[in-house]
Amino acid sequence: MNMVMDWIAHHAINRPDRLAAVDCFSQRRYTYADFHRRVDRAASLLHAHGARPGDRVATLCYNSTDLFELQFACQRIGAIYVPLNWRLTPVELQRLVADCAPAVILAHVEFEKNLAAVDQAGAPLLTLSDGGASAYEDWRAEGPPAERALLDSDDTWAIVYTSGSSGVPKGARITYGMTLHNCVHAGMHFDFDSTSNTLTFLPMFHISGLNAYGNVAFHWGGTVHVMRTFDARQALALLRDPQLGISHVLGVPTNYLMMSEQPGFEDIKLPHVKVCAVGGAPCSQTLLETYERRGIVLRNVWGMTETTTAATALSKTGSLSRLGSCGRPLLHVELRLTNAGRVVTEAGVHGEIEVRGPTITPGYWGAMPRGACQWFGTGDVAHYDSDGYLYLVGRAKDFYISGGENVYCAEVEQALCSHDAISQAAVVAVPHPKWGEVGRAYVVFKNGRSLTPQEVMEHCRSRLARYKLPQEVSALPEMPLLASGKIDKVRLKGASSLT
Template identity: 40%
Template sequence: MTTPAAQSEFVADRTKAASLTSSRPTGHGSVPAYDWIAHHSAQRPNKEAIRDLGSGRTFTYAELDRRIDAMAAHLASIGIGRGDRVGVLAQNGVEYFDIQFACARRGAICVLLNSRLTVTELEYIINDSSPILLVHDLSFADAAQELQRLCSIGELLAIDGGTPDSPYEKVLARFDGEDGGRADLTHDDLITIMYTSGTTGLPKGAMITHGMNFWNAINLGIPGGIGLDTVHLNVLPLFHTGGLNCYSNPVLHAGGTVVIVKAFDPGETLSVLGDPAQGITHIFAVPAPYQFMMQHPDFADTDLSRLRVAGVGGAPCALTIMETWFERGVPLVQGFGMTETSPACIFLDPGDALRKIGSTGKVLLHTEARVVNDNGGDCGPDEIGELWVAGPNITPGYWNRPDATIAAFEGRWLKTGDAARIDDEGFFFIVDRWKDMYISGGENVYPAEIENVLYQLPEVAEAAIIGVPNDKWGEVGLAVIALKPGATLDRSTVIEHCVTRLAKFKIPNDIAIVEALPRNATGKVLKRELRTQFVDADAPMIS
């Protein structure tokens, strides 16, 4: 395992190497990392910063600043300083922001853990990142204690819903009013390690710098209209970049208000969106929450008129989802990003949302993007290739994984693994993940296109296409479908629907009916699990 010192040396080497291939340097070491919360606490101490609906508490910037100082003082008391790691295993709550910004004050690194993973899966991540302290929800106490035994974690600290007798709140009370210190940091220092969902192989810890967080706040803040009056509803898990950085961190950078729900529920989310007292102006989600909300009986009557920006990303969004929200007067503004890009790279201006439905937009101000063919050259208009991105918002690499870092980059360009095209106006379209593409009869097939067609069937609640082996064509498509309550669907109906809408080689060869599609914590369909179920296990189709 690479030591932190060796890791730092490697990161510096990659940054230096990247700068040699570019007309401008990629390092930002001379830029200091400023304290956003301390600034707003001084400028607008009584402005609401966090509204935690899960615990029923609200916090002004002054109150949030005081909590962060107390947590930083606690970290100092147990010897956590520059470069040390602090793990978080919890559902959404204000504690994520306490710890993130307290780590920033100490120069420590926050490791955000997916609360849906098993102890075995978390054991690998914790052994890889070696946190000194693990902060956890009380509901995860058994898992935390087992992980402490397996991974030699120094300290545990339990969150108990914000109650005064919670160990976490007792620590804040004990250090209330104390100064945890301020590390001398730059934009190149790490603030977070976020582990990828591990769609192939073991999870990789994407290293997130202070500079990445800053440039993401600028990249998203300007086109997203984020400012002092923004009230953002966070429905995604805060251990994920979509929850933390779209748009929660940019809103706190701008001095707005972040409203947190403990976990997404379609009916409760619609209730919050429609409540004038909440005043929600912004929301961001992957396609699944929008799909589940539009299928909820309250969707048609919910007042959505206060929403200014409803962002969607993280996975291809079916056209039927976008069209349904358009009909309610809410354009779903698409964008492209990934954990390694902090995450915003491409953004569709709301003014183009209807005209360019299906596009992820144009490259953001402080990012570069290109679509590259198999020979490493730039693709022409509407030619499909791999999306590559570069800029100050791109990760320096993967924690303890110099091999994975080298494989992910071509000079200063991060190879995203996404198939994309650019139209003649410069708008980007994400076609699909390269790994989800399959080849049938020599033709490339991108599942997202077929899934869009399947969603047009009124019986379909969820749909996913995977390639399965076929003696004649190499691979053919299997449509895995979850039906709406009371609906029935057979193979012939699906084929008949697709015949007039898709080329013959794209039409699914068979269908399988399931109760629900497997998804990760952010709502992305786990196609690897579908392949395990229907390809690796050679399971029979249900037609």
């Protein structure tokens, strides 16, 4: 048995006065001793409301240090942490709640109305309010702390939802062993240690919001600064503040683009920042050079929810010399490319990325687990250069990335076709100067029916999160079809542009 150790309890004993967490919204600051006590209190709260080993604990919250407390509280009682996407509509949330069947749900007070329309199957709903009066903050434990669970590294710590290419949400199981090996990667490849200070602004319902680099810093005994949501002006101010000494940050290209547009960026100096990692979408040469001119190297990484964040990375010196590459596999990741059942080794030949190793998910919630040594097909297509560096080509699965968020075309198409005036729908990605990619929808109306683009958008707004909404809607008399009868999206995409 590979026993799971309690990082927070360890640091509370060995460096109790070290600053553990800073909530940038509420200005709350906790040492490891403080944080340890709050995690214990949260564990008692969850236990008192019925959470037991193996039960799911769901949250619907903006980013907050409270969420890290709840994640570690789940570890102490053996529960499984499930962060839900607060951007989703009640219809979308219902699917996730039904899938994970939480024993307890905790939500920021702002999102109580979102859950009012969701069947919670009797799970108690507790409120949080960034340190203010709430069911979470007002809880006072009575009696001894909840008994700590004995856990194995293969046990599931969290379920993080990521939509499948069919548009059906899938909950990736994130184990304790996956998270630990991700922390080892960060130490080896990104220079983490007990002096590290991280900035978290990516949503904590995504794997990067949790593990790049919040959980990493907690493992090493560093400090985590948490922004409630991303704000370019505030993020830039925090990064450049020498008193904070932020050493590590990860963002998507849109984050870095928006920061580069802020007043004062021309004169920015970040000598204390060791790592500015960028992932989630391709990073343009222009953006890389914009930061490089100011002495800041954006380090390209590639990964996904199922790989616990990064699976490959460029070295600091390679980010410009290997422009467009996402680097090489990290220490505990084995990677190969396959094409038509054959392993690709030649430079320039395309293949699907397959990975295996201790940072790869054992499977999805509710599905049969994969074998420990089985390859995981990612759906991403890439090729090697002559030196073995990896270059992404495209995505085999039908989705695109908008502002760092995966948008699955099938899900948007399903929402469009749920209108009784629409007979067919197809969504393709088109370039966008700010978000990287956005969707353009093509629809075919039923005989005698028609809708304005605004009416189509209004129909979608109640069914899709805002970032999934197509930016444009165009009506066609008929869809271009392949010989197989499927819609020819290559022809649609070739005719698309967005300025």
